[in-house]
């Protein structure tokens with residue numbers, strides 16, 4: 211790592227003060243940023259540590275029942291939080307499924323959303339891929355086993371790496387973004403940037419903006435959710451396919467749903483065609499399988515990742531069943 | 542063959558230098574713990590004082606780390622990781638460095654009661670935190686029950702993953718004194734063993750909790 215100055219902010223004002231330097235970079239848990247710096251892909255002249263800012267680390271409920279999560283809350287804290295486990299199960303499951311215990315103790319939810327893709331060409335200083343300023347995507351015609359099956363026709367075929375993003379999209383989260391004394395609230399779906407819009411970035415944050423909190427809307431008792439991550443090995447691994455499902459139930463009928471895929475596209479990928487299949491129907495294994503088939507209609511696999519289509523189909527139908535509390539393997 | 546328990550870890554050769562001691566000597570002489578006047582360097586610690594936080598310059602500063610209950614002063618640059626400072630500057634070479642990317646767990650230490658990858662932790666972020674490393678487990682020349690259990694159950698082959706494995710296991714036992722095999726598996730999920738000794742590791746951890 212190249213030398214850098216180190217700002218240890220005591221509060222948000224301090225963080226913004228230290229961020230005035232144009233080559234400064236925010237550091238939360240540092241798990242992604244230090245990796246990029248060790249590889250020589252990032253060389254900020256200053257890091258601004260926001261994990262020392264107490265006002266960014268909290269989980270609290272407001273009077274309307276919305277749950278607010280501070281951006282530097284760790285994944286371990288989210289996974290262990292009893293109200294998140296019961297009211298927003300998919301998020302607790304997603305946080306718990308990320309990486310290893312050691313990483314979850316340090317990695318923050320804000321950093322997890324803002325981490326950069328894990329494509330091997332992008333992550334290596336030996337390649338100059340499109341996302342790193344090169345002239346074409348090396349994975350598109352190269353080694354693309356773990357790459358996108360949706361949204362992969364605009365130059366770059368990475369998949370979005372964040373597991374918590376998948377759950378937060380399905381749970382309709384809002385994000386609060388602050389810049390000096392101003393702050394704005396956006397829906398998480400408006401946070402992501404596709405390769406078509408700008409291939410060099412994955413989200414809309416500007417250099418001096420800080421993601422300060424995540425807001426989860428109050429849920430009804432009749433809302434249920436589930437997140438599942440399919441890996442190649444049993445112990446910790448990156449997903450080859452992950453899915454979050456949120457169902458609004460009226461008795462046995464599903465009145466509305468959100469189905470979001472991770473490791474599928476350059477941004478977390480919502481599948482409205484599958485949601486339509488579930489609308490106003492009673493969830494069954496057969497219906498869940500129909501929804502999964504609908505989800506894959508527009509899939510466009512690359513040369514090495516067609517295997518992802520049946521994997522996603524299986525994972526989607528099972529996750530719908532688990533969200534609805536039915537056994538996906540019942541005959 | 543000697544039981545590993547009876548072997549001294551720092552065997553000396555005929556020339557009277559232990560291999561470990563030789564390796565350590567190489568790494569440390571040029572860096573060492575700072576000798577410059579303390580007040581001068583501490584003054585440099587804060588480049589520009591601000592009520593909203595501290596800004597460290599790019600160059601080395603003296604910091605105090607609390608490792609295994611001892612306060613240790615060491616000169617570090619903000620870019621130094623805790624793993625390299627423990628090993629190269631504080632001579633605590635029990636903590637290993639494998640991948641240096643947060644993926645293998647060889648560098649696992651306990652910081653303020655949770656396990657972390659010290660290769661992905663900046664030393665300056667460890668100021669004021671209680672750090673526990675493998676060296677802190679032995680008391681008065683006696684290995685801890687957990688370490689004994691690893692020996693008893695053959696919980697290692699080459700031993701490279703072992704310090705990290707044991708720190709993850711210690712953290713588990715500190716919180717859950719009688720873990721199941723599944724809990725032992727989950728707690729060490731971030732520790733890779735290239736020799737594949739996992740079943741013996743899980744056995745050793747469960748037995749240490751009995």
Ligand SMILES: Cc1cc2nc3c(=O)[nH]c(=O)nc-3n(C[C@H](O)[C@H](O)[C@H](O)COP(=O)(O)OP(=O)(O)OC[C@H]3O[C@@H](n4cnc5c(N)ncnc54)[C@H](O)[C@@H]3O)c2cc1C
Pocket residue numbers: 235236237238239240241242243244260281282307308309310313316317318319320321322323324325326371372373374415419420421422447448449642643644
């Ligand atoms: C072995 C291994 C396995 C992994 N497996 C998974 C996995 O299965 N699923 C998964 O999702 N992830 C996985 N990860 C990635 C890991 O979860 C992320 O690197 C981590 O969550 C990043 O969080 P952080 O707080 O450390 O972020 P940092 O590294 O501190 O920051 C990441 C980026 O976000 C920016 N940033 C951070 N916080 C803010 C904020 N509040 N406002 C604005 N910008 C901000 C930083 O400037 C930086 O660019 C894995 C990592 C490793 C090493």
Ligand code: FES
Pocket residue numbers: 637638639640641642643644645646647648649658659660661
């Ligand atoms: S050396 Fe730190 S995790 Fe591998």
Ligand code: FES
Pocket residue numbers: 696697698699700701702703733734735736737738
């Ligand atoms: S014993 Fe050799 S790596 Fe685990």
